[in-house]
Amino acid sequence: MMKRMAVLAMAATAGVGLAQEWDAGFDARVREERLDRIPTSNGLGKMAKRDYLRIRTRGWFEMTSEEGTFSLYGRVAQEVRAWFEGEGAKQTSSRWPDETVLDSLYFQGMGLFGEGSRVRIGRQDIRLGSGRLVLDGRPGDGSRTASSDGVTVKVSLSEKQAFEAFAIYNHSDNELAIGNIERPWMTAYRSGRKMDESGVGLYYTDRAEDAFGYDLFGIVKHDGVTTSVDGNRTKLASAATIYTAGFRVLPKFTETLSAEVEAAYQLTRRLGRDDGREAGMVFASTTWAPEAQWKPTFAIATIYESAEWNPLWGRWPVWGELPVLTYDFGVWHDLVHPYVEAKVSPAKGHKVAAKTGPMYSEKRGPAGGRYKGWYAQARWDFPLASGLLKRGDASRKDVLEGHITGELLKAGDYTPFSDTAYFLRWEITYAF
Secondary structure, eight states: OHHHHHHHHHHHHHHHTSOOEEEEEEEEEEEEEEEEOOBOTTSSOBOOOEEEEEEEEEEEEEEEOTTSSEEEEEEEEEEEEEEEESTTTTSOOOOSSOEEEEEEEEEEEESBTBTTOEEEEEEEOOOOTTSSSBSOSOGGGTTSOOOEEEEEEEEEEETTEEEEEEEEEEOSSOOSEEESOOOOOOSOSSTTEEOOEEEEEEEEEEOSSTTEEEEEEEEEEEEOOEEEEETTEEEEEOOEEEEEEEEEEEEBOSSSEEEEEEEEEEEEEETTOOOEEEEEEEEEEEEEOOSOTTOOEEEEEEEEEOTTOOOTBOOSOTTOHHHHTTSGGGOOOSEEEEEEEEEEOOSTTOEEEEEEEEEEOSSOOTTSOOEEEEEEEEEEEEEEEEOOSOOSOTTOOOEEEEEEEEEEEEEOTTSSOOOEEEEEEEEEEEEO
């Protein structure tokens, strides 16, 4: 806590001394989600029906020096829920403004290590590459925030080649918050547990050749001692250090045919144990994007994650909103998922996507099988309005947009039941 507060105080102090150019804005998101019969993480049970409304609002500011070298960025967020059906329906819906959290506060320096370089210190969103390994620093917070506390340094070797290094320390509790504080545990791998996490990494990106881009990365993550409460007793689980190294290649065969392959090897060593657990992840896809009306794309892809795989800071709905709920805190692992996907843009700003395919497990489930079920997803993103409010810069307009998504999972022989689970959502967002 003190370390984070010191970093944030340094960022704020540096910002006060800037020759100030100000900008600010806000965004609001309203979404209703309805779901039922989704398998639990152990494969033995099913989530009860839930129907709730989530309302998130955020306000941000940015203060920049006149020459643009230094800046200070901050953002606060809060989210409330109104339950219509499910586990929260018997409780009083969250009051507004409920709990307000410091979502971002970082100091940024540009060009300190050459042209194109960037340094950020403080609480910030960190996403590297595909986001399958580094994206969400607070999986226990749902979709309210995704930031991490840390330092990122980007050094450009050329316009299309760059190294990015990062160091992260995320506390399990939500301490930088005010209001009706619930302080959910943000980082642990299972509900009812808490765990601090930290790590460092180096990511290299090369797009010098249009026909063959690639990434290389190495990451070391440390999971602190996990604590859980059983009655009046506190249980401890061993800390672990996770070493991950891999690559991502993006070949482009023709103007319409491209591919992506990402692979990583992982070794986990737990405190006090000599044995190391090995794991791996492979993603491969081929995409055809013919020149046609509606800009269609067609892809065939497969993701493999071994039973011992740890997604690091990639615990988010990368493969779907419904399947991520079958894992505690989005800890993707033990998954083989081939699928096909199609996307079109029938009008300006409109995007329609659909994908489907089976999901398998490397290990046998409680019902004796490895077939988790058949998964399908459809989504429509659409614009509603823009330029509703005027601001000084005419090139920057406020935007009102939305999306509708639906997902199904027909359970296989992995679980002792054969129900069809579903997840439905509509969402409206406004950003100024």
